[in-house]
């Protein structure tokens with residue numbers, strides 16, 4: 001009897017706790033500031049749009065665009081997302097592999113680093129048209145631009161992370177004559193992961209910028225939100241331009257959420273993931 | 278005696294750790310620091326030997342030479358007849374640095390087991406060579422039992438980030454014991470702990486050591502700690518780092534809290550302090566110039 005009582009009491013407490021947690025976002029103190037800020041932005045937007053329709057389209061017109069042609073925007077968003085993700089994966093993997101290689105060979109580091117730095121200070125936007133000339137209007141030049149943008153942050157952070165193993169840990173491994181491969185796999189790479197994720201948080205949203213820039217440069221491209229924007233703005237279709245921009249912002253947010261979720265899983269041990277209690 | 282005053286090259290000796298005429302200088306020219314000069318040390322198998330001395334007298338340097346992490350400029354090191362390199366290649370050295378040096382992404386238990394996965398060939402050879410179980414092997418060979426004895430039975434699945442300083446250091450000690458090494462080298466492992474934790478961990482270390490009887494070279498700057506733990510205390514002096522005296526500790530084992538107050542213990546502490554002071558005043562005049 002008393003067992004049942006404590007069970008119901010415990011269940012009741014848990015239910016209340018869950019409800020309270022779920023209800024938190026419903027409390028005005030929680031959502032009101034956000035809503036007020038959004039409403040204020042919408043009002044300012046509307047005022048500017050009404051005074052000067054060639055600067056901003058009416059919000060309603062943008063909404064109409066998205067709701068009447070969802071397929072059109074989805075298709076172009078998918079094309080841009082594909083370019084961004086392919087470039088992201090290719091650029092990150094190449095950067096990670098090169099970081100490992102230069103952390104293992106100082107000879108290679110001295111040979112490669114000057115090239116990498118030159119590549120980094122060269123504005124990728126300036127290379128994009130040349131890539132289009134070389135590789136045409138397909139996915140490849142866009143993939144290359146995105147990969148180039150991704151490459152440098154991932155390379156530098158991974159290289160730093162691979163060097164971040166504390167000296168005493170290395171000493172413990174050296175006293176048992178651990179091989180270089182063991183030090184790499186069991187110490188350097190796990191230690192580098194927080195640094196890799198810090199870079200990924202930056203380059204995930206940047207990859208979309210890369211894809212858009214490449215689409216802008218490929219004047220004859222038929223797909224992608226960047227193409228939609230450049231075609232629509234040359235036709236003064238501001239509502240279409242801003243509908244595409246809204247899609248891009250949404251994609252950026254989704255990518256950031258993705259990388260954050262991945263980080264939570266992979267880096268559960270790291271202090272950056274400690275939840276405030 | 279823990280030191281030898283014989284000259285000549287180290288004779289490989291299967292029953293001692295020998296350091297002969299070891300010298301180590303860092304830097305060169307004006308900025309050169311002689312961390313160690315002509316150090317002779319001999320540690321018989323199965324003994325617990327502490328090295329004590331003021332900060333900067335070369336204790337850590339001596340330990341690094343024995344661990345094979347650095348080569349001496351002069352002299353040599355032999356670990357039960359092998360060079361330091363050979364000994365580490367054979368996984369016969371357990372090293373506990375001053376900070377716990379755990380892998381934050383592994384649980385306590387996996388941190389203790391991680392060295393099993395490294396240099397596997399030497400590990401296999403050691404197990405074959407060990408043959409019939411040596412006393413204490415059972416404890417050291419079982420990470421769970423080892424951690425339980427060190428008071429970490431409830432923390433096996435925790436990550437280092439969730440542990441207190443004392444728990445981290447006990448995990449690092451368990452990792453070193455789990456190697457079942459021929460020699461354990463510990464560099465001031467308890468210096469960062471508060472006094473209560475330190476006393477508890479010292480006794481747990483003694484408890485495990487009593488069963489394994491691994492040869493230990495233990496660096497400390499606490500006289501009480503050195504006397505409580507050791508069979509022999511080696512007193513070092515600074516500038517240049519050298520051995521000033523060797524004090525045998527004649528206390529019975531196993532040692533418990535009661536010993537902390539015995540007259541014999543006080544007498545030993547007194548002698549170690551006197552030797553330290555003597556070494557210190559020898560240096561002072563040069564410091565004042």
Ligand SMILES: Nc1ncnc2c1ncn2[C@@H]1O[C@H](COP(=O)(O)OP(=O)(O)O)[C@@H](O)[C@H]1O
Pocket residue numbers: 303304310311312330331332333334335336337338339518
């Ligand atoms: N890697 C190094 N480079 C330069 N000087 C060092 C190095 N390691 C130790 N020393 C110097 O050698 C001396 C002895 O250092 P150490 O062995 O760490 O002393 P202890 O452990 O007794 O405090 C100190 O003067 C220290 O500054």
Ligand SMILES: [Mg+2]
Pocket residue numbers: 336337338464
């Ligand atoms: Mg030291």
